[in-house]
Amino acid sequence: MKALLNWLDDRTGIRDFLSDALYESIPGGARWRYVWGSTLVFTFFVQVVTGVFLWMQYSPSAQTAWESVYYIQYQTSGGWLLRGVHHFTAQAMVVLLVFHILQVVIDGAYRAPREVNFWLGLILMQIVLGLSLTGYLLPWDQKGYWATRVATNLMGLVPLFGEKLQSLVVGGPDYGHHTLTRFFALHAGVLPGLLIFFLVLHVYMFRRHGITHKLPAKYEDGTFWPDQVLRDAVACLAVMAVVLFLVVRAAVLSGETDVTRLGADLGAPADPSVPYSAARPEWYFLFLFQFLKLFPGELEAIGAIYLPGLILLLLFLMPIVGRWKSGHRLNVGLVMALVAGAGLLTCLAWHDDHRGAESANFGKAVVRAQREAERSIELAKAHGIPPAGALTLLRADPTIRAARAFDARCAVCHGTPPAADDQGQPLRNGAPSLGGFASRAWIAGLLDPQTVAGPHYFGNTAHWDGDMASFVNGDLKAWKKNEIEDVVMALSAEAQLESQADADRADAERIKAGQALIRDEERCAECHKFHDAGADGTAPDLTGYGSKAWLTQFISNPADPRFYGDNNDRMPAFATAPAGAALSSEAIAEIVGYLRSDWNQPK
Amino acid sequence: MADLHPQPAVQPASGPQATTPRRRRFLTEALAVVIGGFVMVFPFAAGLAPFFDPLRRTTGGGKHVRVTPLDALPDDGLPHPFTITADMTDAWTLLPNEPIGRVYLIRKQGTQTVRALSAICPHLGCMVGYDAAHELFRCPCHTSAFDLDGTRRLDISKVPPRNMDSLTCKVENGEVWVDYLNFKTGLEKQVPRA
Incomplete structure (x- = not known):
């Protein structure tokens, strides 16, 4: 063994090399404040190793990038951990960089003779930021896609050759396959290569000049091995612990049990035709x-x-x-x-x-983005991904299409409720909020004198002082509380909402009582038609109120005599509106499903 | 250029020292090795499960595939190549009706009996071709040769470890159905791939 080592040393000089490396003098002894550089080297090492593992499974193209990342996160054993570690170590690296620079500047370690090494450090910093920027795009989700558009458009602002530079980085005039192949080459090849090159110079220079210590040294001189190595190792351990915590924090903090939901997020697949208002770097x-x-x-x-x-x-x-x-x-x-x-x-x-003032919109955009992301993943899991990519699944999905159509066509007046049970901010000049439409809670609000003429219901429409609002604020006050509840249950049962099916079955008796009240021509049926009662009603027909058929016909033409007739406020007849403004019967059906939260589950 | 910071020659602390510092130093060294080693192994550990993930993937077994109407298969006792088309999953991509392989169907003269032979050479998995002039199957890679019934011709080449793989084949309602699957190559016995 010894002979073999001697031979190796004779041929390579490894003993001197190791002894130089390990027994570097540290004037004043090992200290915790010297660990930052080592933790950065450590995080880079982690990124290289985890990056190569990810590389084995990643496929950079517009039809496979999101898909392969989805596969890593959701279908590959331990993929969530690998991806999570890579994602959060990247973030740790940026934080450590800031600490390292602060320590170097505060200690004056940038001064002569270490100027060149300081400059090398600044170059390294930019390479690390470049790695972050390029890595952000690679999953090809909405977030990465839109953030990268912004970053590369900024690049286009560079004087003289900005536009050409942008084209070179993006791989052409548009974002697509070549954006991914180029970003991937930068992220996994060019930038790490440069980083290693400058890192070697950086460490070499550092070794040449030694550590910057306070003069006169308070403590005895030490050596790199083992005192500083131990401190460095402990610091790296701490970084590792923080990264691991960040990866599994949802499990620790909110008891998430599905491991594939831990670690790094994956948004919906990138779609240049769909706005992404939650875009942030x-x-x-x-x-x-x-x-x-x-x-x-x-x-x-x-x-x-x-x-x-x-x-x-x-x-x-x-x-x-x-x-x-x-x-x-x-x-x-x-x-x-x-x-x-x-x-x-x-x-x-x-x-x-x-x-801030716009925070509600941002919140909504984030909710929408999460919903689309979750839906993409549900669809991919349920159907497998067609060769044309996950985007085709999403574009063909009634749920997503309905939400997008609602946003484009209905939300201008009705607003987008963040959830079925949360109406969110009412619009200043808007029509009733439709979150949980025809549910018991929604109807109860309509029959509440406090809210019927409020902004969530008729407050901003021509009906704010109409017959219904007057009735709720007048005659209805004489009703018993349980009578109102019965009517709420009965009317809501007309909608046959899937989400309320159990409650409807359980309250069959009260629903019957409510139906009798609605039928009463001294009460609801005085104005409303309801099945065989109230034949010449002037207010909207309550037969099947909120059901698929009722909503479909209502959206098709709210001014039909069966509904508002001449009293219709501003709502268009979407089935017969002029071309461009009209909704196809499929689109109406999808919106109806969306309103009823009766979202088609993946089959 | 003169070195601005001549390195002081540092002795590894192995000289005569009191026992306590030496023990302390050993502890420091041990900890440095253990913790340092642990953090260095960490990223490899994170990649371990995904790296070995392919080992838990299987082919999903054989596929019962309709190949052709019997009428389209001449009863001439000669091998006719047919493409096997089935739904296939490639990692994340679901490919419906994808050509996934090839078989030779041989219908005995004047009968309804059909034999199916996998076109994959049992030697190392190249695709076997049919040499009509010699009425032989021949593999382009390592000279394997087989008779029309799939029996290896050791007089021509010694490399095939077994005869060509025959596949379960049935005629149902005038359609030829084959249980298509791949076998391990290089073995004497026919062993389906997991």
Whole structure:
């Protein structure tokens, strides 16, 4: 054994190499504050290893990228963990980068003779950010797709050769196969290659100059092995623990038991024809995103190119500015200000989305995005994915089409309720909210004097002081509470909602009582037709109220004598509207299904 | 150019030292090795299950496939190649009615009896062709040769480990049905692939 080692050492000089590597002197001894660089190397190592494993299963093309990522996440054993680790380690890397830069600048480690190494570090930082940006697109989901459009359009703002640069990166005038192949080549080939190259130089330079320590050293000198190695290893362990926690946090915090729902998100497949209002960059680019809101269109390039370029230039100039004592203070102030500014902008971006005036819309967009993402996955699981890709499944799916059609055609007046049991914000000039339409809760609200003329019901329509509102605010007040409840149950039972089938069966007696009340020509049937009662009703027919047939006919023509007749407010007759505004009978059927939350389950 | 930071020659701390520091140092070294080793193994561990995922995939067994109407198969005792078409799943992609392989159907003269032979060579899995001039099946890869009934011709080539794989074949209502499946190659026995 020893002879073999001697032979190996003679041929390679491995003993000297190892001893140089391990017994590097650390003046003042090992310290925790020196771990940042090592944790970054560690995270890069994790990314390379997990990235290669992902590579074995990923397929970069517009018809297979989302599909292969779906397969990794949902069909491959342990795929969720692998993908989750890669996703969150990427984020950890950005955070560690910030710590590393702060430590280097605060300790003055960028000053002579380490200027070149500092510059190498700045180059490495940009490569890491480039890796984040390119990786974000690869799943080819709505999120990555729209974020990348923004990022590459910004690239187009670069003076002189911006447009050409954009075309080269995107792989042509449009986003597609070649965008993915190019981004993948950048992400898995060019950028990691460059990173390794600069990392080797960076570590070499670091070894050449040694660690930057405080003078005079308070403690005895130490060596890299084992004291610093142990600290580095513990720090890496901590990073690993944080990453693992982030991957499984849904299981820990909200008891998620389906492992494939842990780790990194996968949105709906990218679709250039479908708006994605929930589009946001990865959180560590949010500050840039927020920053760009400050610039009017024609000055965009200033915010996107010139100012970030200037800041980068200031960072590159740090070693020169830092030659003077006050220069060093300036540098420390600059990085602190940058970190604080980025932090502030990130908070502002978060605030705008979650608390600001437009936050309700963003919230809705996020809910819609999640719904479409979940539906895509349901469909892929139930049907398998056709060769033309998952997008075709989604586009052919009645549920998704209905939601999109409702958004395009109905939501302008009725608004989009976030959920069947949540009406959300009413529209200022809107028609009744339709979340949970014809359910007991919805009808109870209609028969409530507090809400009937409120913004969720007739408040913003011509019916706000109509006969119905007057009735609810007048005669109905004389009714007994249980009578009103019976009517609510009976009317809601007309809709035959699947979600209410059990309750309808259980309350058969009360429904019967309610039906008798509705039939009473002194009560509801005075104005409304209901089955064989109220033959000459002037208000909408309540027979089968909210059922498929009723809704289909109502949407087809609300001004039909059976419904509002001449009293119809502004709602168009969608079946007979002029071409372009009309809805096909299939589209109406889909919207009816959507309103009744009677979504077609995958077969 | 002079080195700005000449490295001090550092001795590995193996000189005469008190027992306690030495014990402490051993503990530090042990911990550094264990924790350092653990974190380095971590990304490989994360990739382990997906990497070995193909091992738990199976072919899903044989497929009962309608190949052709019997009338379309001449009763000349000669092999006629037919494409096997079936639904196929390739990882995430579901391919309906996809050509997935080829069989030779041989209908005995004047009968309704049909034999099916897999076109996959039992040697190493190339596709066997039919040499009409010599009335032989021949594999283009390693010279395997078989008679019309699939029996290997060891006098021509010694490589095939067994005769051609015959497939279960039935005629139902004038249609030829084959239980199509693949077998392991290179073995003397016919063993279906899992």
